[in-house]
Amino acid sequence: MTIHRIPEGKTIAYVKGAPNVVLEGSSSRFTVEGKRPLTSGDRSRFQAVNEKLASGSLRVLALAYRDLPDGYDESHIVRDLIFGGLIGMIDPLRDEATGDRDLPAGRHPDGNDHGGSARHGRRDRAAARARPRR
Numbered sequence: 001m002t003i004h005r006i007p008e009g010k011t012i013a014y015v016k017g018a019p020n021v022v023l024e025g026s027s028s029r030f031t032v033e034g035k036r037p038l039t040s041g042d043r044s045r046f047q048a049v050n051e052k053l054a055s056g057s058l059r060v061l062a063l064a065y066r067d068l069p070d071g072y073d074e075s076h077i078v079r080d081l082i083f084g085g086l087i088g089m090i091d092p093l094r095d096e097a098t099g100d101r102d103l104p105a106g107r108h109p110d111g112n113d114h115g116g117s118a119r120h121g122r123r124d125r126a127a128a129r130a131r132p133r134r
């Protein structure tokens with residue numbers, strides 16, 4: 001999370017994190033038409049996109065923001081967020097992470113508990129072990 005005071009005097013919190021956590025704290029979403037309520041259908045659609053990205057071995061983060069009131073405290077930051085979207089990024093394994101490791105089921109080497117990325121993480125580690133070292 002990052003907090004910025006912009007020249008107009010407003011204070012804005014920018015948040016990134018696990019999609020399910022950020023979605024849970026969001027009450028609206030950002031669209032080209034402006035801020036709109038975040039419906040259960042929107043949540044389901046974003047969760048499906050999250051699943052699709054994670055199943056493709058991407059690390060997925062959600063982005064959100066909100067204007068903070070004067071005299072805000074931490075409890076203001078984690079609620080009424082405006083959901084901005086999801087990003088999926090390639091997060092290649094480090095050389096030291098490519099060795100044989102027994103990870104609990106559903107645990108990805110980057111700490112992500114998403115089952116889809118964990119399955120693909122095991123596949124990626126196997127492919128990395130098969131690559132010739134330089």
